[in-house]
Amino acid sequence: MRPRRAAVVLLTGAIAAAACGASAEPPIDLRSRQIGPHTWYVEGEAGAATRENRGFNANAGFVVTADGVVVFDALGTPALGAALLAEIRRRTQAPIRRVILSHYHADHAYGLAPLRVAGAQIWAHRGAKIYLDSEPARTRLAQRRETLAPWIPADFELIEPDHWVDGDFDFTLGGVRFDIRHVGPAHSPEDLSMLVLPDGVLFTGDLVFAGRIPFLGDADSAGWLAALDKLADPRARVLVPGHGTASTDAQAALRLTRDYLLDLRAQMRQAVADLLPFDEAYARARWDAWSGLAAFAEGHRANAYAVYLEMERESLAPPQPPG
Numbered sequence: 001m002r003p004r005r006a007a008v009v010l011l012t013g014a015i016a017a018a019a020c021g022a023s024a025e026p027p028i029d030l031r032s033r034q035i036g037p038h039t040w041y042v043e044g045e046a047g048a049a050t051r052e053n054r055g056f057n058a059n060a061g062f063v064v065t066a067d068g069v070v071v072f073d074a075l076g077t078p079a080l081g082a083a084l085l086a087e088i089r090r091r092t093q094a095p096i097r098r099v100i101l102s103h104y105h106a107d108h109a110y111g112l113a114p115l116r117v118a119g120a121q122i123w124a125h126r127g128a129k130i131y132l133d134s135e136p137a138r139t140r141l142a143q144r145r146e147t148l149a150p151w152i153p154a155d156f157e158l159i160e161p162d163h164w165v166d167g168d169f170d171f172t173l174g175g176v177r178f179d180i181r182h183v184g185p186a187h188s189p190e191d192l193s194m195l196v197l198p199d200g201v202l203f204t205g206d207l208v209f210a211g212r213i214p215f216l217g218d219a220d221s222a223g224w225l226a227a228l229d230k231l232a233d234p235r236a237r238v239l240v241p242g243h244g245t246a247s248t249d250a251q252a253a254l255r256l257t258r259d260y261l262l263d264l265r266a267q268m269r270q271a272v273a274d275l276l277p278f279d280e281a282y283a284r285a286r287w288d289a290w291s292g293l294a295a296f297a298e299g300h301r302a303n304a305y306a307v308y309l310e311m312e313r314e315s316l317a318p319p320q321p322p323g
């Protein structure tokens, strides 16, 4: 069991019911861990979002400054967003100024509403605009309604940001500096990371997965590898991945995701070069380095197929000039 230092927050049944539309669900038990003088994070359970873990499979964080709170990501249901808010309120009564959203995937964004009601402005990268009104977004919502009932209310709607971000930017609040970087398109077109200074805490969103198979979806694996290089900021002392435990060795934390992407690309590139159909390529490939990780059964084959298609596209692309 991982050490947990911070207090337990029990969201009362009444609040949970108001937040999620359920009436008989047990309270959500959400704990945060301090990882810097101003910075805390909550860690979701390993693996996929399920009814058993109430959709709590991703991380979020918050930074308490003299002039208010900045939140990074909002977790995967309105009830979890409310539980995150309750945990922040245990630390401070300061106003919640902003949520920096790493990307619009369900497990990071479905908890936005309670934070906005509390006064936060939602900031997200413009790359999410197409996704928000897309068939994949509607399909994901229908899937979550089914698999996470009753935690996704019938009238749930994914909310748009108050402010669209166009690229890298920095801001300072209460003496704390926030370096926001657009590191997509990688895991998603809109990926944002946040480096908190002087704490040296880097929130990577889903650019980094720890202790589990990354989720690729329709990711751009070449862009993702480049983004991991952009994330390797020497000022980052603690790295908070989108999923998994925070690490005080940022380079090691980047390694699992980088090695996974490199291996998938190498094996699927070879399969495409050998003109192997995907099923045969998948059966022949060696996956022992990854098969013991959480979410392998749920996600690995789909990841391999996505990269296989990407390698096909790359094989058809005109050659790049050297350098």
Ligand SMILES: [Zn+2]
Pocket (backbone or CB within 6 Å): 103, 105, 187, 206, 215
């Ligand atoms: Zn994601």
